[in-house]
Amino acid sequence: MTLGEIFAALVLLGLLLLAGKWLRLRVALFGHLFLPSSVIAGVLDPNTSYGLAAVKTVTDYCVVCGMCAVECPSHVNIPKLMLEAKSRYRAAHLGRPVDTILGHAETVSKLGHATAPMANRLMNRSFLRRLAEPLVGIDRRRPMAPFARRTFTELAEARARGAAPHASAGVSAPVRATPDSRTGPLAAYFYDLYAQYNDPELALTVKRLLEAHGVRVILPEQRASGIPEMLYGFARRAREVAEFNVRAVLPHIRAGAVLVGSEPTATFAFKVHYPDYLSNPDCSLVANATMDLGEFLLERRRDHSEAAPAAGPLRAARLAMRAGQANLEFGAGAPPARPLRVAYHQPCHLKAQEIGSPSLELLRQLPGVEVVDLAAGCCGMAGTFGMKAGTYDFSMRVGAPLFERVAEAAPDLVVSECSTCRMQLSQATGFETVHPAMLLAEAYGIRPEDAER
Numbered sequence: 001m002t003l004g005e006i007f008a009a010l011v012l013l014g015l016l017l018l019a020g021k022w023l024r025l026r027v028a029l030f031g032h033l034f035l036p037s038s039v040i041a042g043v044l045d046p047n048t049s050y051g052l053a054a055v056k057t058v059t060d061y062c063v064v065c066g067m068c069a070v071e072c073p074s075h076v077n078i079p080k081l082m083l084e085a086k087s088r089y090r091a092a093h094l095g096r097p098v099d100t101i102l103g104h105a106e107t108v109s110k111l112g113h114a115t116a117p118m119a120n121r122l123m124n125r126s127f128l129r130r131l132a133e134p135l136v137g138i139d140r141r142r143p144m145a146p147f148a149r150r151t152f153t154e155l156a157e158a159r160a161r162g163a164a165p166h167a168s169a170g171v172s173a174p175v176r177a178t179p180d181s182r183t184g185p186l187a188a189y190f191y192d193l194y195a196q197y198n199d200p201e202l203a204l205t206v207k208r209l210l211e212a213h214g215v216r217v218i219l220p221e222q223r224a225s226g227i228p229e230m231l232y233g234f235a236r237r238a239r240e241v242a243e244f245n246v247r248a249v250l251p252h253i254r255a256g257a258v259l260v261g262s263e264p265t266a267t268f269a270f271k272v273h274y275p276d277y278l279s280n281p282d283c284s285l286v287a288n289a290t291m292d293l294g295e296f297l298l299e300r301r302r303d304h305s306e307a308a309p310a311a312g313p314l315r316a317a318r319l320a321m322r323a324g325q326a327n328l329e330f331g332a333g334a335p336p337a338r339p340l341r342v343a344y345h346q347p348c349h350l351k352a353q354e355i356g357s358p359s360l361e362l363l364r365q366l367p368g369v370e371v372v373d374l375a376a377g378c379c380g381m382a383g384t385f386g387m388k389a390g391t392y393d394f395s396m397r398v399g400a401p402l403f404e405r406v407a408e409a410a411p412d413l414v415v416s417e418c419s420t421c422r423m424q425l426s427q428a429t430g431f432e433t434v435h436p437a438m439l440l441a442e443a444y445g446i447r448p449e450d451a452e453r
Contacts, residue, residue, distance in 0.1 A: 098137025
């Protein structure tokens with residue numbers, strides 16, 4: 001028996017015993033640390049041993065959530081080793097169509113946006129999904145998010161020119177500064193893939209939210225974070241994306257700006273993965289200037305309360321907006337509404353940043369809101385992992401404790417910063433699931449029309 005076969009048998013045994021509490025840390029260290037380090041060191045040949053199904057399973061089921069690095073008592077950068085092992089395998093193997101599609105998510109999103117009216121009508125048709133599943137590898141049961149007809153960048157440029165939101169604009173051209181802010185701190189907003197192509201209202205709301213706190217907002221030219229490329233082993237492309245984004249935001253960081261992101265995966269990429277791929281002082285400068293949106297707003301409201309908008313009762317405001325009565329005033333004699341019950345889920349990529357739960361703290365400061373911290377583990381979606389045929393059911397099983405916790409909490413709605421977590425939670429629980437920024441904006445009096453829907 002060869003070394004690779006022995007190793008594969010041991011890894012398989014470890015996977016079978018994964019449910020054992022005593023072996024959990026040992027299996028994690030063995031599969032997630034010894035395997036990739038052995039491939040990188042050449043002890044295991046990626047063309048033979050690493051290509052074995054039992055060994056490849058370890059890396060395929062690693063979604064680079066970052067939690068192993070947080071929990072490792074020796075502070076080993078296990079995600080870096082795993083990503084390197086994935087890239088070594090990809091260099092030797094073309095992979096399945098689903099790997100290519102999900103590993104080039106930005107290209108797919110651009111195509112979806114370009115064909116939005118037709119794509120949105122067809123991509124969730126059940127008979128087409130059944131035909132496409134064996135060819136493409138996307139599970140037919142996973143709803144696909146519709147593409148916006150106008151990207152966030154196009155809408156923001158139209159606003160900056162004082163034009164109507166439907167005016168034509170280039171997708172990639174950056175908006176250098178907001179026209180109505182001349183003082184205050186500077187924030188370079190990294191909106192990432194989903195807000196650009198699927199939910200521009202979210203990005204517009206985040207921009208208005210920052211401006212409402214006296215912040216000058218810059219929209220640097222940017223590409224999507226590059227995490228899908230990393231996850232599927234396309235290391236060269238991932239490095240190109242990291243270089244592009246660091247180079248684009250660097251002048252603003254040197255001018256004193258903070259890089260603020262509303263997608264935890266993107267801020268995690270800037271803070272953790274980009275330094276691994278680039279290893280230069282410029283990248284470290286950008287990483288140290290990167291903040292999650294909730295992290296930034298919590299600090300801003302604490303240190304500069306005079307510049308922060310006051311929060312109103314969210315329940316009344318939300319009911320009024322749903323009824324199309326955004327300007328409705330609630331008099332002193334109006335009957336008190338029950339608190340809005342909000343269930344909060346913290347994404348893994350936000351936990352891995354080890355900054356606490358800033359959005360949870362912000363939500364708890366809102367009047368008329370009862371916040372439940374779900375704290376029931378991963379939702380199971382893991383970026384694009386839960387989209388694939390063959391892992392869809394597994395992703396649902398992983399998220400089952402969280403879904404049960406949501407049902408127990410019986411909230412009015414669920415909130416989470418991660419776009420794919422919101423997709424999973426919305427589908428699995430049936431509850432409306434939104435980004436915390438949307439509730440904060442409502443509470444601070446930022447109406448939907450202010451975000452130019």
